[in-house]
Amino acid sequence: MTSVAQTRFGIIGSGWRGEFFLRLARLLPERFRVTGVVTRTESRGAAVTADWGVPSFRTTGELLAHERPDFVIVSVPWPVTPEATRELVAVGVPVLAETPPAPDLAGLRSLWADVGGSGLVQVAEQYLLMPGHAARLALVRAGVLGEPTSVQISSTHLYHAVSLIRGLLGVGHESAEVSARAFVTPLANPLSPAGWSGDDTPQQLSTTLATIDFGGRMGLYDFTDNQWWNPLRTRRLVVRGSRGELVDDRLVRLVDPSTPVESFLTRRQTGLDLNLEGLDLKHISFDGDVVYRNPFVGSGMSDDDIAVADIVARAGAWAREEGPAPYPLAEACQDHLISLAIEESIRAGQPVVTATEAWGR
Numbered sequence: 001m002t003s004v005a006q007t008r009f010g011i012i013g014s015g016w017r018g019e020f021f022l023r024l025a026r027l028l029p030e031r032f033r034v035t036g037v038v039t040r041t042e043s044r045g046a047a048v049t050a051d052w053g054v055p056s057f058r059t060t061g062e063l064l065a066h067e068r069p070d071f072v073i074v075s076v077p078w079p080v081t082p083e084a085t086r087e088l089v090a091v092g093v094p095v096l097a098e099t100p101p102a103p104d105l106a107g108l109r110s111l112w113a114d115v116g117g118s119g120l121v122q123v124a125e126q127y128l129l130m131p132g133h134a135a136r137l138a139l140v141r142a143g144v145l146g147e148p149t150s151v152q153i154s155s156t157h158l159y160h161a162v163s164l165i166r167g168l169l170g171v172g173h174e175s176a177e178v179s180a181r182a183f184v185t186p187l188a189n190p191l192s193p194a195g196w197s198g199d200d201t202p203q204q205l206s207t208t209l210a211t212i213d214f215g216g217r218m219g220l221y222d223f224t225d226n227q228w229w230n231p232l233r234t235r236r237l238v239v240r241g242s243r244g245e246l247v248d249d250r251l252v253r254l255v256d257p258s259t260p261v262e263s264f265l266t267r268r269q270t271g272l273d274l275n276l277e278g279l280d281l282k283h284i285s286f287d288g289d290v291v292y293r294n295p296f297v298g299s300g301m302s303d304d305d306i307a308v309a310d311i312v313a314r315a316g317a318w319a320r321e322e323g324p325a326p327y328p329l330a331e332a333c334q335d336h337l338i339s340l341a342i343e344e345s346i347r348a349g350q351p352v353v354t355a356t357e358a359w360g361r
Helices: 016-027 044-050 060-066 079-091 106-119 131-141 160-171 303-319 330-350
Strands: 006-011 032-038 071-074 093-096 121-123 148-154 179-189 202-215 218-224 236-241 244-245 252-254 259-270 280-286 289-293
Touching: 006 060, 006 303, 016 032, 016 303, 032 044, 032 106, 032 303, 044 244, 060 071, 060 079, 071 079, 071 303, 079 093, 121 160, 131 160, 131 236, 131 244, 131 259, 131 280, 131 289, 131 303, 148 160, 148 202, 160 218, 160 244, 160 330, 179 330, 202 330, 218 252, 236 252, 259 330
Parallel strands: 006 032, 006 071, 071 093, 093 121, 148 218
Antiparallel strands: 148 236, 179 202, 202 218, 236 244, 244 252, 252 259, 259 280, 280 289
């Protein structure tokens, strides 16, 4: 069996997002190890050490002096992310920054001007690595749909959704025209990160609809407040191409001029009914061919945790010069540029055209 190198990473920040990475290291100690966590206060640091069994530090310098990791994850509030990223790049440490890498357009431009040329910054945008999306992307890149022409997504918000749209369309950093509107309607909202509320009274929630015209290719964005958690709103993904269409896990395409055929993406999910192999995703297949394999078989992780673990592992390989860059800063800047344009179009009540920014030249 081929051994896999352990990825060692530090974390700046101790909020709920940082706990995603701490949980991975606890679940898969042979694959991941946390060298330490930087917290603002000693009391918070003591709590992190007690809960997770990792050392805590007050400064980045102390973290790096204790043990040099492969890279450091920046998992702090949006306004703080650019400064923490700059501090690490200044001492030559590879960075995996949480999304988005800066809160606004001015911040993106400033961050890129300061660290874009370093080649040291990746961003933890994991959605294209989620098993279902990774399988869909494999089919699109294999040309099963012909040339991809449009993506419609109602699932996650803003830059995450834009990442999926751009990735599935194969769109780079070219200009885009964004037209967006928001609509407020009543909807019961019984579940949130805090748990079930016990209240099914409809609330006034906003739904954002946006078209993104890339000049010959198009994205349609549809997101309702709290859609991640609300069980009353399903998730949909449509990819249309010149020879067919993929709707979630169902694909129809032409195999000759008069023969449209229908196929499905099929998950091998164990632990259901009387299967005794343990609750786990093994792989996803299409017409008998495996198009996605879980790189963490046996972990029993959710799809989102698999994707987070995957980008952390890829970041480790990249930092050790053993693999390609998982999600460069330029890609994350472009995702957030378009998500900011969606919000600006709603405020302005008219289309917004993005420029080609420095990271796309």
